């Protein structure tokens with residue numbers, strides 16, 4: 127076997143029973159151009175001090191993530207697929223496969239893997255400032271996260287997404303852009319992480335057999351309700367994330383204003399009143415650049431418009447971020463799932479990060495009940511979700 131193929135083959139082989147078709151295997155071969163990146167289990171045990179709880183960075187749908195240090199001094203994050211992982215081996219392999227193909231300063235680097243007996247582990251560069259959700263919503267570190275850092279985060283994530291959509295060798299739709307999937311390094315450079323749900327789409331692909339999956343508060347309404355998946359679903363999630371970064375408010379648990387059902391609704395309300403900056407996080411009072419903040423909010427609203435065709439591409443977003451206020455289109459009303467859905471959903475989940483999964487019957491593998499999964503009945507309360515196993519993908523690069 128040529129050395130360039132060995133990494134992916136070694137990752138894939140332990141999962142082989144999950145490989146659906148020869149075609150999938152072939153495409154993995156053709157995308158493989160990697161050096162041997164195998165880590166021995168012993169190396170990772172030593173690096174993480176036997177996966178000591180004090181080294182645990184967090185817990186995702188795959189299982190725990192541990193911090194480690196290699197003998198050469200490099201700091202790493204080790205994602206360990208738990209035996210009981212509900213998210214599943216398929217997504218784990220998907221993440222390895224997708225990340226092998228991408229290299230960008232705003233996308234987390236996969237250093238290698240380890241498959242040892244029943245253990246499956248992925249090894250990443252360690253990203254020192256951890257995830258954006260912890261900075262924005264948890265640790266009381268919001269003061270550290272001043273305007274310049276937030277603006278740099280917005281532009282960095284926009285560039286990373288632009289790369290995935292337009293510059294990677296095949297269009298990649300991430301499908302789970304959210305605050306906990308953006309990591310910030312020691313220089314506050316944002317890195318898009320967690321490719322377990324991402325999908326590769328060749329340019330000429332028109333249909334996809336998939337399921338609707340993602341995190342509530344971030345999913346585009348046309349995707350949740352009709353299974354229409356395009357790059358504009360990521361653009362929508364990016365718009366939500368942008369408004370969260372600026373307001374310090376979490377969309378899925380928004381309850382600041384009884385007249386508004388979501389953060390998007392709230393932002394739109396003040397935009398229409400010409401009081402756009404009312405939504406800005408009070409912690410940014412001294413550091414904010416008002417015109418930049420107003421521009422960003424307008425871009426966030428353009429990205430979350432109900433009609434996906436009206437949403438800009440990420441290429442356009444990157445250009446808009448460098449424009450002057452007053453030169454942009456006027457956003458129409460944001461799209462989000464209705465009040466009935468939100469009530470039902472809240473009643474069914476205790477976690478604000480819980481999401482939705484509408485499963486197609488042909489995809490009922492062990493990967494179905496991921497941590498991002500809430501009851502599909504919550505969805506059906508309002509939306510007439512497609513029960514078809516074939517979700518249509520209309521020109522993923524050009525919109526729905």
Ligand SMILES: Nc1ncnc2c1ncn2[C@@H]1O[C@H](COP(=O)(O)OP(=O)(O)OP(=O)(O)O)[C@@H](O)[C@H]1O
Pocket residue numbers: 183184185186187188189190191203205234250251252253254256257306307309319320497498
């Ligand atoms: N490369 C990394 N460097 C530093 N911390 C990391 C790294 N990767 C993950 N983490 C930490 O581990 C946590 C869990 O990450 P993981 O990607 O497995 O799940 P998640 O995105 O939090 O949740 P889910 O899988 O349900 O979407 C993250 O929130 C982050 O704090």
